[in-house]
Amino acid sequence: MDSMHCPHCGAVAMRYGEKALLGPMASRGCQACGHALSVRWSSVIALLPAMVAIPFAVEMWPTNAAMLLGVLGVSASLALHARVPLVVR
Ligand SMILES: [Zn+2]
Numbered sequence: 001m002d003s004m005h006c007p008h009c010g011a012v013a014m015r016y017g018e019k020a021l022l023g024p025m026a027s028r029g030c031q032a033c034g035h036a037l038s039v040r041w042s043s044v045i046a047l048l049p050a051m052v053a054i055p056f057a058v059e060m061w062p063t064n065a066a067m068l069l070g071v072l073g074v075s076a077s078l079a080l081h082a083r084v085p086l087v088v089r
Pocket residue numbers: 006007008009010011013030031032033034035
């Protein structure tokens with residue numbers, strides 16, 4: 001089952017942008033069945049690339065390398081978070 005699909009009904013539960021804003025403290029209803037969905041606490045590991053890259057980027061600001069590092073860190077975090085499975089809350 002895809003990480004964007006509802007573990008209750010199996011339909012696509014939400015759009016990518018909506019899931020990107022979903023943390024373990026938040027829940028959002030499946031757009032097909034309405035069940036409240038969230039992500040596991042282990043999903044915060046997906047934030048590590050951004051949490052490592054951003055302080056270095058701020059220290060190196062304003063350089064092209066700083067912008068590249070910031071973009072890479074945030075992109076890596078978003079890509080990891082997109083693979084986090086949804087769970088029924
Ligand atoms: Zn559903």
